[in-house]
Amino acid sequence: MKLFICIDDTDIIGSKGTGEIAEEIGALLQQKQLGQASSVSRHQLFVHPDIPYTSHNSSMCFELKTQAEHLPAITQCCIEHLLEQSAEGSDPGLAIATEEGCDWPRLIDYGQQAKKRVLTKALAYDLAKQLGVHLSEHGGSGDGIIGALAGIGLRKYGSDGRLKGQIQLPQHCSSMLVAELIEQTAIEQVLDLAHQPLSSTAQIQLQGKIKAVRWHGQSCLLVDKQDGLWHNVGRQQLKDY
Known part of the structure; x- marks a missing residue:
């Protein structure tokens, strides 16, 4: 149970x-x-x-x-x-x-x-x-x-x-493919701010505290596009969660 x-x-x-x-x-x-x-x-x-x-x-x-x-x-x-x-x-x-x-x-x-x-x-x-x-x-x-x-x-x-705590990344890692994030971390899906999933080959720039939100029962990383690149969102954008 x-x-x-x-x-x-x-x-x-x-x-x-x-x-x-x-x-x-x-x-x-x-x-x-x-x-x-x-x-x-x-x-x-x-x-x-x-x-x-x-x-x-x-x-x-x-x-x-x-x-x-x-x-x-x-x-x-x-x-x-x-x-x-x-x-x-x-x-x-x-x-x-x-x-x-x-x-x-x-x-x-x-x-x-x-x-x-x-x-x-x-x-x-x-x-x-x-x-x-x-x-x-x-x-x-x-x-x-x-x-x-x-x-x-x-x-x-x-x-x-x-989710409480930070997502642990491979050492000295500042950029990963969506497929790598799902395979190597506790992230189950990567979503944009409209909650649409990114392609497994999308490259994500990672900085600061990497925090996951719950969406449809999964541990998800939220990302936003800046200057043509995908970045994990910061504290201010996570406040709604």
């Missing part, structure tokens, strides 16, 4: 980030032989004065391939690590959904609404109860449950968010 695990609001300015804690949880679950974790994706939520957040209001989600009998131990492991690692003064929330049997259109819609308007804890708890999704708060106001539930919907949607 596959689980979607998402956390939110675990940090304060200067503390360990939520993405790092999510990666730690994934690694811990693997260490305990409770499943195989995917990479962590960051999902941008609505920024509004009525929503408290540390810096960008984003939640962190990953998938876990596991066995049904491991679910109680997985949930307990997630909770224990949140309690241990979340910063004092933060408002951590945890959401865990099983892929089978969930009403995904409703959860995806909730995630997309969380990118556009202020939502409430009551709404999150009510939806989670209806859909059979584990939702729990572990400190402070517990407002992190709102973003944690949204992150699961956005991860399942597949065309939202960017």
